Amino acid sequence: MDAVTKDAPNSLLHRFADWFPGLKLFTHYQRIWFKDDLRAALSVTAVALPVAIAYAQLTGVNAVVGLYSCVLPMLVYALFGSSRQLIVGPDAATCAVLAAVVTPLAAGDPQRHWQLVMTMTFMTGVWCLLASRFRIGVLAEFLSKPILMGLLNGVAITIIVGQFSKILGFRYQEPYLLERLLHTPQYLAQTHWYTLAIALLTLMFFILAKLMRPHWPAAMIAIAVATYVSWALSLSEDGVAVVGNIASGLPDFQAPVFELGLMRELVMPALNLAMVSFISMMLTARSFAAKNGYDIDADKEFRALGLANIAAAAAQGFAVSGADSRTAVNDANGGKTQLVSVISALIILVIILFATAPLAYIPASALGVVLVIASISLIDIKALWRLRKRDNGAFTLAVITLLAVLFIGVIPGITLAVLLGLFQFLKVVMRPDDQVLGINQKGILRSLGKSDKVKPIAGILIYRFNSPLTYFNAVYFKRRLLTRIADQSPPVETVIVDAVSCFSHLDLSVMAMIDELYRQLKTQGITLILAGRKRELLAWCEASGVDTGDGGIVIRPDLTMAVRMLQNYKAAVSQGLAPQVRKQDDPDEVLAHSLL
Template sequence: MLATIAQSSLFIRLCDWLPGLSQLLHYQKEWFKDDLRAALSVTAVALPVAIAYAQLTGVSAVVGLYSCVLPMLVYALFGSSRQLIVGPDAATCAVLAAVVTPLAAGDPQRHWQLIMTMTFMTGLWCLLASRFSIGVLAEFLSKPILLGLLNGVAITIIVGQFSKILGFRYQEPYLLERLLHTPQYLAQTHWLTLAIAILTLMFFILTKLMRPQWPAAMIAITVATYVSWALDLGDDGVAVVGSVSSGLPEFQSPVFDLGLTRELVMPALNLAMVSFISMMLTARSFAAKNGYDIDADAEFRALGFANIAAAASQGFAVSGADSRTAVNDANGGKTQLVSVISALVILLIILFATAPLAYIPASALGVVLVIASASLIDIKALWRLRKRDNGAFTLALITLFAVLFIGVIPGITLAVLLGLFQFLKVVMRPDDQILGINQKGILRSLGKSDKVKPIDGILIYRFNSPLTYFNAVYFKRRLLSAIATQTMPVETVIVDAVSCFSHFDLNVMAMIDELHKLLKKKNITLILAGRKRELIAWCEAAGVDISDGDIVIRPDLTMAVRMLPNYKVALSQGLAPQVRKQEDPDEVLAHSLL
């Protein structure tokens, strides 16, 4: 009996770590048909995209395939999303290339090893974030900032692929310089290379128009590859992928200066944050559509193990692939068995069918990358931000232009700092309200309605942020300013403690003591309403006197108002309604933000 219980407990813990395993163990056979169809569709989309992203990252085409197999299998076990497909992603590949290319100094082997090392570091950062449940830190990249970041990365990739589509090589590493030299580069156009790119684009568009459910990228790449093979275009100056080795990768440990590893630590952290946030946006949207929830820390852990698996299989960093996830969902994929089947099909191609990959034209892959990157561009969303929230629009534009003009990595770093500053601004300089009472006896914010009136001699103040050492002085200044602007003399100040006293801070308690002494000189009583037990303990710990005649602490706002002598007088004279013990909707909102 005890053994059975132990096994059951162990199984529950195992399922907590492996949500995908739990899904697969409860698999229903009627799902298989949909999962198989979705898996084949995902594979058809994943193959050309993985090869194209390998080119973007600067490694062999087969490395893109390596980056699909093991990570997909790992995520199928560790991930909590039923629809999400992990794999190479435009943003992650652009970041990898931006970091590693200058460090590799033109050495292909070192380039590959640095890619694997940075991928491994990215996985470690994700595991650390999951272990300490700090997935919330990644959310410093708010949606407006991420919108600007992805638009900037997409434009950078698109401009970079023009060299492959037109058949020349950029000499400048940065976007602005490339754009300035555009006329010179256009004069170097290789017309046969451009013709193959146009052919690829034409078949992609025709497939989308005539058979929207078919894998357009796969069909377009297949046609371009056949033409390249039949006409032997490689001998005519058309760049092709070249020989691709078959079979499983041979494990190799990185061999280079330790100093290069140090250069990868912070970029790997940036990559982990960008990958996680991009993945979570995709995972949450499809989870909401299909009626279930996902665990952010479990997803961070799954992403970490997937990237470590990618590094171990000689591949590069992966993230949530929105296009492949959309294909999975559109074809009725029910579980992570889709990832398992797709990974096995790609593995078979790696083992037995890599020879045709050698004839894939680089310009055709460039077209696929441009199309994939174009899906990241959302100018309409940026414009909607301008109308709804001008501050968010400004943040998005700053991030966008930073990525375009100072590079992907500095742009990401700036985006993280902007997100942090945005958070600190909200916490350090939050909004605040003065409360009054309406005709029904409910405490509400003044100014929202003419029916809400202040209570003579009483100032009820709410500060909508947790009080801590860096906003305590601002709180004091705002409260004193509110007292000074009152038309009637203030005898009592009631502070809504629930909205701002969230944790013990000696600096905050010292400020409250100073505020109390200052108000006492003006014959104003200070009352803290709410969190009575915590405040009494915190005052005692900080040495703040709460004896008779000093700071008063009440259980809640209603009680604090009812017990005031001047309120009782106003009530008896019919100048104020009876305060009802009903929670203020504004208060509910304020508390939910903590």
């Protein structure tokens, strides 16, 4: 009774720590960390402010919505996230996806556009929570790194072309990138020179700040200069587009749109957005976790991302993800814990409550420059090209994804990327590599290759299939094994299959194939031995009606044991020492007796 009472609080504490990794870290917070966390928080805020406003413009909502999207999600992730350095917030890829999905559905109604953005953000969070609940974070890895590279490059180029209209002061009439590029000469003729001048001024001060003070927030400095010039010269009266008035204080709550027809339109895009956001976040989180010497949990991160997105929707904001630029700023300034997110969120909240008036004069072209600079950081054509030398198949996948995003749109491109990732996975599982094993001079089993150090064992084929056997690759397994047997010289007398590498679960289709294979080999005078997973295989064979008794499939504990027992038994037979095997005898006992 005492033991049960004692274990109950421990179990409760363990569950509490499992749900709130960040809070667990705060309970062990060291005072010496605070100075570094405060410095990092100020730097993160300086970068996050202009970026959040710019991403709100990209999403198609009011600038202050970008700030709403920072506060509550950052606080939520600080409690539920397992990464100490990751900063969540608006992200270029997620905002581009939101805009691509919601804009056609909103039909030009700004209020409906905002509501649909919140709805899709909420649905994205729900998908993330479901993925975490069923521990299927691995599914997000269908988007392999080459596919994600192609996707991010395509999204970045799409954003850059889209921002040219704000930088040059015109409005695109075409929704797709290819058509916009084809009409470039006509659009260049519509350039608004004051707007372009402000954009160039922003770019100049950004470059100067980077060159003269690399550790200062260059984007904020450039935006501040452009805003001051816009206010001082009243450039809005000369046709320069600005953010416009932003009401201070917390937003009036409005519920997301839950119309059944619109929900159908948003279900799959929200799933795609959840996967892209999670994978992008995990690449950032894992890299900084490895750098700082700790591990993160993929399913906990999926849950934290889901809760952060639901929090963003509740705060009247839009979808968030792991922000690589702000995370890098956090790490570079020595941020130790998620207290950085808490402090930064509180500073942004103060700005929302009391200091939104100056934001009204921010030129849209200055925000366009910030978005272009942020998007350029996503483009990595050199890394894409290096894939061509390392892995031509991965390079092809990346290029297909890139072209799909550019020419058929962001959402179809993401859908294609997910399908490509799924097909890539199925190809590996359905058509895996296989090997024939031999023995080296030290008596160790190794794969046969071009080297002469590993020799095949006369009369014995040792086969390894490098994928779990299931109903959709069972026929391929059988075909490959029979091909290997036919190619073997001298003729094969015994086939030993490495069961550890391919028998992972009971599949009745697989067991039926094994029974057919055993009978086919038996007609050729070939013995079939399965090596490894002896207890599981005996149980599965019994459940499937596959014979493992006298004259049936032989099952051994492992490869080495199978080879040794077979060789010793052959040696005993050649010397007339092997006993007559009776039907009631256990084959292992007979062989063990022959070794004595």
